[in-house]
Amino acid sequence: MGAAAALGSSAMWALTSVLLASQTARVRPLLMSGIRSLTASLMLIGLLVATGGLVQLNEMTFITGASMVASGVLGQAVGDTLYINALGFLGVTRTFPITNSAYPFLTFILAILLLGERVTWALPVGGLLIVAGITWIVLEQRRADREDEVPVELARGLVFALAAALAWATATVWLRGQQGNLDAISAASLRIPAASVAVIGTLALTSRADRPLRQLTARSIAIVGLAGLLGTGLGGILFIYAVEHTGAARTAFVTTSAPVFALPMGVIFLSEKLTRRVLLGTAVTIAGIWLVLL
Numbered sequence: 001m002g003a004a005a006a007l008g009s010s011a012m013w014a015l016t017s018v019l020l021a022s023q024t025a026r027v028r029p030l031l032m033s034g035i036r037s038l039t040a041s042l043m044l045i046g047l048l049v050a051t052g053g054l055v056q057l058n059e060m061t062f063i064t065g066a067s068m069v070a071s072g073v074l075g076q077a078v079g080d081t082l083y084i085n086a087l088g089f090l091g092v093t094r095t096f097p098i099t100n101s102a103y104p105f106l107t108f109i110l111a112i113l114l115l116g117e118r119v120t121w122a123l124p125v126g127g128l129l130i131v132a133g134i135t136w137i138v139l140e141q142r143r144a145d146r147e148d149e150v151p152v153e154l155a156r157g158l159v160f161a162l163a164a165a166l167a168w169a170t171a172t173v174w175l176r177g178q179q180g181n182l183d184a185i186s187a188a189s190l191r192i193p194a195a196s197v198a199v200i201g202t203l204a205l206t207s208r209a210d211r212p213l214r215q216l217t218a219r220s221i222a223i224v225g226l227a228g229l230l231g232t233g234l235g236g237i238l239f240i241y242a243v244e245h246t247g248a249a250r251t252a253f254v255t256t257s258a259p260v261f262a263l264p265m266g267v268i269f270l271s272e273k274l275t276r277r278v279l280l281g282t283a284v285t286i287a288g289i290w291l292v293l294l
Contacts, residue, residue: 005241008244009238010257010292014260015231019144019223024224030199033203034200037196037232046189047185051185056186057182057190057262060180068190072192073175074157076171077195077199079167082201083164086157089153089160090153090157097135098161102161102165102166103164103256107169110148110169115176123249124290126290129284130253130289131261132288133288134281134285136281168258176248177238179240257285260282287292
């Protein structure tokens with residue numbers, strides 16, 4: 001079930017990416033994050049009450065509660081913000097392969113050193129195939145962007161990209177090590193609202209009253225809110241369940257396969273085109289997932 005949850009989480013994040021991609025021209029990134037995290041937080045609080053999770057929160061230790069809150073803020077608020085900054089310095093074509101390669105392998109190293117997770121030959125080999133396949137897909141999809149003159153600040157961008165990957169990896173291992181008696185819903189109900197407060201607080205401090213909200217409509221808010229429910233909410237629950245039952249390292253490798261799930265969605269909803277190179281990258285990624293889950 002842990003492996004299925006990791007794949008399900010990856011699929012939810014892929015669907016979220018497609019939904020958000022359709023609204024990037026209308027909603028600012030930080031506002032988008034605020035809407036996503038707020039809707040996910042409301043859903044999780046409702047699930048927590050409905051499933052009797054408040055009992056678990058009453059019984060958890062202070063260390064567990066503080067760790068869930070801190071890991072949520074570190075992974076989603078800090079990590080995602082660092083990633084957005086890296087995108088500004090390097091562009092998607094350069095940033096994605098760096099973070100997508102560094103995150104699972106940093107998680108892999110930390111999980112071995114700090115958690116003592118079991119390692120087989122198939123895990124790093126499969127991880128390499130996943131990273132190679134996904135990087136190939138992303139580079140192929142961004143080939144047209146290479147003709148554009150994109151200003152690049154390599155040193156600063158690299159620092160932000162690696163810092164984002166380290167924040168995500170640390171948050172994943174922290175979650176795995178300190179989850180305690182909490183199930184996935186209870187843990188998510190602490191992590192995601194904490195990240196939501198951090199993002200909304202940052203939004204309130206950095207927003208300017210005279211700055212226009214672009215073409216913000218009720219439809220845009222609904223689409224971004226749906227992305228929050230599916231990706232941040234449901235995807236977050238599945239991710240935590242996968243980390244708990246499959247391990248931090250395996251989950252990190254599998255969840256980097258989200259672009260594979262995004263391919264058919266992009267073709268259907270965004271009229272994107274598939275090429276033979278993209279299909280080959282997909283095949284390599286699937287082979288890597290199979291090895292990681294052995």
